[in-house]
Amino acid sequence: MPRNTANPPETITAEGEARQHTRDALLDAAEVLFSELGVDGASLRAITARAGANLAAVSYHFGNKEGLVRAVFNRRLRPINEERLRRLTALEDAASPEAPDPEGVLRAFLEPVVRFGQESSEEQMRFRKLMGRTFAEPGEVMRQRLRDQFQEVGDRFPRALARAFPGLEPGIILWRFHFMIGSMVQVALHGALIAESSGGACDPTHGEEVIGRLVEFLLAGFQAPSTGASGGKQRPSKGEASTAAPAIFAWEEGF
Amino acid sequence: MPRNTANPPETITAEGEARQHTRDALLDAAEVLFSELGVDGASLRAITARAGANLAAVSYHFGNKEGLVRAVFNRRLRPINEERLRRLTALEDAASPEAPDPEGVLRAFLEPVVRFGQESSEEQMRFRKLMGRTFAEPGEVMRQRLRDQFQEVGDRFPRALARAFPGLEPGIILWRFHFMIGSMVQVALHGALIAESSGGACDPTHGEEVIGRLVEFLLAGFQAPSTGASGGKQRPSKGEASTAAPAIFAWEEGF
DNA sequence: GTCTATATGGGGATAGAC
């Protein structure tokens, strides 16, 4: 298994208080540069320079660049997806045995991303951009990140949506689930652009506004009836359950 | 102005019939590799190798890599956006002085991209991925492409949407316009993923299905009423026209 | 743990022969 050659203990230097080490400085610097330049665009030299660390520190702490990428994304995505699932579970438990609240499911998916962290809105924007990049980038590394971090979310949310919006086939649910992701990512990646082109009317730095606009739009979209036939081949109609979506979200490979 | 050092005439070699030259082979190869690896990820060496051309040919025909990128995108985006505007104009003329048909406006925006080309569906998918990348990538080159090719589309469509969906503030229109782009891009970039994770129920290679699913979802979203206040600062309410959106889509810089 | 120094490779660009 990919284990680092060494495992540095958390020694305390004489400089700061809680800042445990170079390791965190590297993660922070990498996050900023990844969000601004992309993973490929951010060189280890630029990252270590910004972190005030040495080039070789990356090798020591993360093995190689891919290890650093992995660490940067995991640090953020894990708590986000954990909160998503926690909120979804709470919703389902509260409504059981009825279907969970539709708007609640959407918010459980969107809010942990959009309202990430209580820090500056600049930091929120930056993280959303990083998040968007996870979906937008094509590389093998990114696909791996998605597979690792999204398997449970990508499985349980479509299922919950299928229960919250009965009458929609699983295929339709899946289309719309991806439309939702797309809208979210677009705001994350191009939020500043939206703000600018609106002449100040739209404020993507304001988490509540983003959420509100997204939810009112997406909720209506999900509630739309689906015209059955669309030219394509008919689904083989396997199984009998209309509430359980089968084998949704493999994330395997493909593309 | 950025003009190439030489301007090669369209000589006819003895080999093929219509294939005018290396130039087209380079464009084709670049398009494939850009869509698969990203602009940064596709090296000139890989592109020229695939095109069966020499490395120096890029320099001769396009000046440098950025010139090649510019040419690849312009070749596709120009006709697409021209068709969008042609269809929008036809819609507006037909309805005048009434507002244009809402669904028609959405289709005028979406169909020229999704149903691009009558060639193989594989080619369609590839192009959609390239298209999606245009929005997803952050680089300076991409932003320039957007600015060049989208100024008119990004200006006229939000205006038309504002007329087609009266009662929505321009700011709301702009949010939703970007949500629409996001959904479209998501399908373009991750179409194969959607197909796979649906177990065959969704078929993103089928243009009509993509269009149908998008339109039924987005139309409902646009029709949703907007809850006025959302915490954010109030818009200064400049001008008087509710049908004309002001200064929409600058594409200037920012990000 | 952190640094310097370096190995190794790949990238874009171009000069100049044909």
Added chain:
DNA sequence: GTCTATCCCCATATAGAC
């Protein structure tokens, strides 16, 4: 127009001193 050969820069990664 096309090719070969090459320049030069920048990337990742690692060895080995401190």
